[in-house]
Every structure is written in structure tokens, then in C-alpha cells.
Amino acid sequence: MTMKHRLLALLLLCCALVAGCGRTDKAGAGASALVVGFSQLGSESGWRIGNTASMEQAAKDWGFGLMLENANQRQDKQIAAIRSFISYQVDVIVFSPIVQTGWDNVLNEAKKAGIPVILMDRMIDTGDDTLYTAYIGADFLAEGRRAGEFLKRKADATGAEHMNIVEITGTEDSTPMRDRQAGFMEAIAGDGRFEVIESVSGDFLRSKGEECMRDLLKRYGPEGIDVVYSHNDEMTLGALKVLDEAGLKPAEDVILISVDGQQEAIDALKAGRVNCIVECTPNLGDAVMALVDALSKGEAIPKRNHPEETVFTEFDDLSGLAPRGY
Ligand code: GYE
Numbered sequence: 001m002t003m004k005h006r007l008l009a010l011l012l013l014c015c016a017l018v019a020g021c022g023r024t025d026k027a028g029a030g031a032s033a034l035v036v037g038f039s040q041l042g043s044e045s046g047w048r049i050g051n052t053a054s055m056e057q058a059a060k061d062w063g064f065g066l067m068l069e070n071a072n073q074r075q076d077k078q079i080a081a082i083r084s085f086i087s088y089q090v091d092v093i094v095f096s097p098i099v100q101t102g103w104d105n106v107l108n109e110a111k112k113a114g115i116p117v118i119l120m121d122r123m124i125d126t127g128d129d130t131l132y133t134a135y136i137g138a139d140f141l142a143e144g145r146r147a148g149e150f151l152k153r154k155a156d157a158t159g160a161e162h163m164n165i166v167e168i169t170g171t172e173d174s175t176p177m178r179d180r181q182a183g184f185m186e187a188i189a190g191d192g193r194f195e196v197i198e199s200v201s202g203d204f205l206r207s208k209g210e211e212c213m214r215d216l217l218k219r220y221g222p223e224g225i226d227v228v229y230s231h232n233d234e235m236t237l238g239a240l241k242v243l244d245e246a247g248l249k250p251a252e253d254v255i256l257i258s259v260d261g262q263q264e265a266i267d268a269l270k271a272g273r274v275n276c277i278v279e280c281t282p283n284l285g286d287a288v289m290a291l292v293d294a295l296s297k298g299e300a301i302p303k304r305n306h307p308e309e310t311v312f313t314e315f316d317d318l319s320g321l322a323p324r325g326y
Contacts, residue, residue: 034296035065036289037085039095041122042073044204045234046262050326051121051282055094058285062293075099079106086113092292096121099173107131116295120288122175129303134291136284136305140176143278144183146311147229147257150276153315154255155193163226163255167199168212168239170231176280177201180231180259197224202235209235213242222248227255233265233277240273251275251314261312263324269312276313282326283307 036059040052052068059066067090069081075098085093086109093115097103103124108131110117116133123135155163167184170177181199188194198216202208209230216225230236236258243250250256250273258265261279268274284307294301312318 033065034063034092034292035067035088035090036292037067037081037088037090037093038069038120039078039081039085039093040068040070041078041096041098042071044073045206045232045260046264046326047232047234047260047280047282050262051096051284053326054283054285055120055288056285058289061286062289064289064292071098073098075102079103082106082110086110086115089113090115092116092118092295094118094120094288094292097124097175098122098171100125100175100178101173104128104131118288118291120284133295134301134303134305136288136291137307138176138280138309139306140179140280141183141186143176143259143280143309144180144185145187146183146278147180147259147276148184148187150257150278150311150313151188151194151227151229151255152191153313154275157315160226161193163194164220164224165194165196165227165229166216166220166225167196168202168209168228168230168235169199170202170204170235172201172203174204176259177231184229202230202238204232204234206234206238209238210241211238213239217242217246222246222253225254227257229257231259232280233258233260233262236265236274237268240268261324262326266312266318266321266324269314270318272314274314276311278311279309281307281309 038055043049071077071081082093093110100123104126107117111131119132119135121137169181200212202212228239230239236256240250243254248254256274257276258274259278259280261277265274265277269277291301
């Protein structure tokens with residue numbers, strides 16, 4: 001960290017402390033100077049931006065100071081952010097690990113410093129479960145299964161005998177990528193109607209989703225792809241652009257299954273341009289801060305916490321759906 005960064009961080013911390021003082025927090029405990037260090041992994045999607053906003057709002061609502069660092073998709077930056085939270089002795093560290101591996105060292109440092117760690121949104125691979133206090137995030141396996149279940153329902157409805165599926169995956173080695181894939185494969189396993197002809201990584205980015213779709217279409221031709229299963233809405237929106245340009249009718253010529261439920265994709269579903277969106281909620285902030293609050297009072301908290309999620313499909317009446325907010 002440069003001197004300038006250090007001063008800025010100190011200033012942010014002071015603001016956080018001042019903001020925390022004199023405010024009645026949600027739990028009614030009165031003045032609170034609790035500081036949460038939050039390492040966000042990036043701003044790659046509408047989901048991620050919504051998630052950051054949810055954390056900021058919840059910190060305000062609970063009267064906690066929030067030191068927020070955005071790693072712009074780099075694991076080394078996340079590790080550096082966690083180290084800075086340790087040296088500032090924040091009360092709790094919350095972070096959203098970009099990939100599953102490579103966290104043991106820095107988490108051991110947090111443990112030695114006695115700072116509890118909450119994993120938010122994504123999990124880590126570790127042989128030592130004591131390196132984090134709790135995980136809060138979606139059940140990505142269940143999300144993948146929901147995507148597969150929809151496809152079976154769709155195939156039943158159309159009477160299709162064979163479907164060529166291409167999968168556009170999220171960031172390699174990330175929890176949602178691994179488990180959305182595994183859950184989907186599990187749901188369609190043993191059903192001879194389905195063949196996954198290729199999986200390519202679109203890194204959860206709209207631009208890469210577009211690139212992947214262009215390349216897949218070039219290689220398999222418009223007749224060669226029946227289904228696109230995309231691990232998030234941003235990549236789906238990128239793929240939609242390519243299908244439009246190729247003169248194909250999205251959701252008719254090619255079945256589109258997506259994950260997240262951000263407003264732009266829901267609008268596309270309502271317009272008949274996407275077939276199914278598995279919900280993944282970014283609104284985790286309030287539940288995270290409730291865990292922080294419980295920890296600060298010395299209460300035991302559950303190790304795994306999943307929000308409730310649903311699925312939106314072309315078979316549903318979505319006219320009453322509230323604005324998504326992300
Ligand atoms: O689905 C995607 C984002 O980890 C659940 O990351 C999150 C995923 C989300 O970039 O849009």
C-alpha cells in the first residue's frame with residue numbers, strides 16, 4: 001500500500017467509526033463502532049454491483065463501519081485487502097473469494113490475529129474449516145439442478161428427442177461455476193435426449209459471453225446448437241446479441257437458460273427472448289450484518305447459510321414480479 005492509500009484507508013476508517021458512533025443499530029444496542037472489512041471480488045456483473053450495494057446499505061442500516069475494497073477480479077488484490085484489514089484490526093472480515101483455492105495462508109494470518117472471517121457468496125477449498133467462521137451464499141448445486149429440471153420440462157413439452165447443449169461457464173475454479181455445472185449435469189444425467197457438446201468459459205462477463213457465442217455459432221452452425229446454458233445473465237445478454245445478429249430467434253431457434261435474475265434478463269424473458277432464469281439473489285447484506293452482529297455479541301452462528309431462491313420460466317406468469325433492483 002502506498003502512503004496515499006494508507007492515509008485514505010485511515011480516513012475511511014475514521015469516517016466509518018464516526019458513522020458508527022451515536023447511531024442506533026438495528027439490534028438496538030445503541031452506539032456501535034463495529035468495523036467490517038469487506039473484500040469484494042470485482043464489478044463484473046449486474047449481480048455483483050447489486051451485491052456491493054446491498055452490503056453498503058446493510059452496513060448503514062446496522063450502524064456498522066464498512067471498509068470496502070474492490071479487487072477488480074484479482075486474487076492477489078483480495079489477499080492484499082485482507083492483509084490490510086488485519087493490520088487495521090477490523091472486527092470482522094467479510095470476503096467473496098474469486099476462486100476456491102489459495103486462501104489458507106492469509107486466512108491463517110486472520111485467525112492468528114483473532115479476527116473472524118465470513119465467506120460471502122463463494123466458498124473456498126481448505127482442509128481446515130476453522131479458517132472461516134461461516135459461509136453465506138447461494139446453494140449453487142441447487143441452482144444448476146433447477147436449470148436441468150427446466151430443460152427436462154421443456155423437452156417434455158416440445159417432444160424433442162435430441163438436444164445439443166452448449167454451456168457457457170463462469171470464472172474457472174469459482175464456486176458458482178463448479179456447482180452450477182455439477183448440478184445441471186446431475187439433473188440431466190442418464191437422459192438420452194441431452195448431449196452437452198461443449199463447455200467454454202465466459203468468465204461471467206457479457207463481452208466474453210458474446211465472444212463465446214460467436215465462436216460456438218461459427219463452429220457448430222445455427223443448426224448445431226439447440227440449447228445454451230449460460231452461468232449468468234451478463235453472458236446470456238452477450239449471447240443474445242450474437243443470436244440477433246445471426247438472424248436467429250432467441251428462445252425459439254435456440255433455447256436459452258440463464259442464472260441470476262437481473263432486471264435486464266428478466267425483461268428479455270418477459271419479451272420471449274429467454275426461456276428460463278434460475279434466481280440467484282445478490283441481496284445478502286442484511287443477513288451478513290445479522291451474522292456480524294451475532295458474532296459481536298459472542299453468539300454462535302450457523303456455519304452454512306443459504307438464502308431462499310426460485311426460478312423464473314417461460315411457463316410462469318411474471319406480470320406481478322416486483323422490480324429486481326439489480
Ligand atoms: O451469478 C455472477 C457474478 O458469485 C453468484 O458472480 C455470484 C456470480 C453471479 O458475477 O453474475
